Amino acid sequence: MTVRTRSRAFVLNVISSDHPGIVAQVTHEIRGMGGNIEACSQTVLGGFFTLIMIVRFQKDITQEALVGHLRGPESEHRGFQVTVLPARAGAPVRDTRDVETFVVTATGKDKPGVIMRFSQYLSDKDINIVDLYGDKKGDEFVLITQVEVPTHWSVDMIQADLEEMGREEGFDVRFQHENVFVATNQLRLPHHSEA
């Protein structure tokens, strides 16, 4: 990473052990540097906090300066792991016109390599993962991914492939169009794909 890149917009990622005040500290530093947050998302996983943000400043600044401010002075020991990349305008955005969103759920006895196997399959089919969740409870592992499937693929075939892969791995795998989850949980109407 070339830390001296100058830019006005950055995507930044902060990882830390979870405790109250992280968002307050990070946003305080950004405000102090004249930055404005355009998008952000945070989650806590296994006691670890992670935050991703798109931030825009009024004038060019360096990645190094931004990372330095967020980590804070050596003496404060904030313990933040910070990564910053320039967020260039016009970054390629995937075309979502020819994809439909499906949900893959897999449950089974936990073992290493399961996510790798499924994600490799999805990657080979140019299926984009837009959300990924995994959780181990006892011996049981639950994997939920929301994926964008190009419409040229046959749903039956992908379903059959994933179920077969599940059988080989000892996982119960399901591949379902997102509309059923929208219909059963949300007040908004599902988009009817009236073929």
Next chain:
Amino acid sequence: MLRTDEILSTIQMLHSEHLDVRTVTLALNVDDCAAAGMGHLCRKLRDKIVSKAGRLVETCDRIGAKYGIPVTNKRLAISPVTHILAGHGRNTALEVAKTLDMAAADCGVDLVGGFTALVHAGMTQADANVMDSLPEVLSSTSRVCSSVNVASRKSGINMDAVARIGQVILDISEATADQKGFGCAKLVVFANIPEDNPFMAGAYMGEGQPEASINIGVSGPGVVCSALRRRIEMGGKLTLGDLAEEIKITSFRVTRVGELIGREVAAELGVPFGIVDLSLAPTPEIGDSVGEIIKTLGIAHIGAPGSTAAVAMLNDAVKKGGAFASSSVGGMSGLFIPVSEDSSLAQAVADGHLVLEKLEAMTCVCSVGLDMIAVPGDIPAETIAAIIADEMAIGVINNKTTAVRLIPVPGAKAGDFVEFGGLFGSATIMDVRNSGASTEFVRFGGRIPAPIQSLGN
């Protein structure tokens, strides 16, 4: 973006609580199949059904797989067969029934409804032919279902038709004696028959409907029962109002699934989407029982005092959730209590907790009537007619659909056990008290006038 807990709760409904779509019914107007010659009529009828419904099963299965939701039954409902039988005799009625049976088999659908006569204000010759052909039709076909509307809010109760159908039911029972009178399970006698009902045996395509449409019956009681149990297990102080709320939310979710599948099937088949019927329809499968819900609501013996109130609450909560979920609610949209098709209700009858009179009371506050009730084979036709008249009166006075599907079982007496098999389940023969004591009333015939409430304009 969907939340993880939303995905997990739907997965639980789908795979642990057996959420399904109970029926996708293609309603089809066949009036244009009318022809002077019997052979020509039957050819047109068969061709039309196969061309319009040939893709129904495959389409439902494919769309069901896309969402991971099974479509349990795929069915056909045609416009009343009396329309195409006008001017024909009983032989044509039989041939048309056999044609329907074969066409349904060719399309892979298990039942076809619409062998129907609407006689609430009077009877045409075609209506009489259809009714009188029923013993032979229902004993010689396996997929054909029939319904007869003998009463309506606007017309009152046609007691001549009621008396006639009472005898027809006995004749069907005799004609299917080798199947323990099972032919009677394929005939429903209605007051205020709905024109868009997707559920069998009463589905037909009524007046004022388009050329074809897709009507949906939503998932059954299993999902509601599981949701209630889960809520109760969570503990805390719960009132019946809280439980009604839980039923409402579940009904919303179930209805949404039905409409999602229905609209997509309709679009693929190129026909308009009709309605979602919110009815909770039980099956003999363990855990898919309305009776279990009543027990979960704290009525230890179904039929005990409180049963009617519990059913009323359940029926209402289902409607409220469903009505918010869809703007296309129709059909019967209530709670079904078909005795033989619901293992807990059947058990309550066997245990002597649930009697005919209590069932009748429960039908005042739910859908659809005295349904799938096995009675002794020696019951007089007039008593069957009088039971029908009582149930019709509930429908006419309360401005709701009511129905009767009684199965007199030849040679059986109260307390005997009969097995119908499959979706139709099994039942203990129910005692009919005061049998034979209504003969004179029924023999008066004529019409019980429409109630004063029918003069609403």
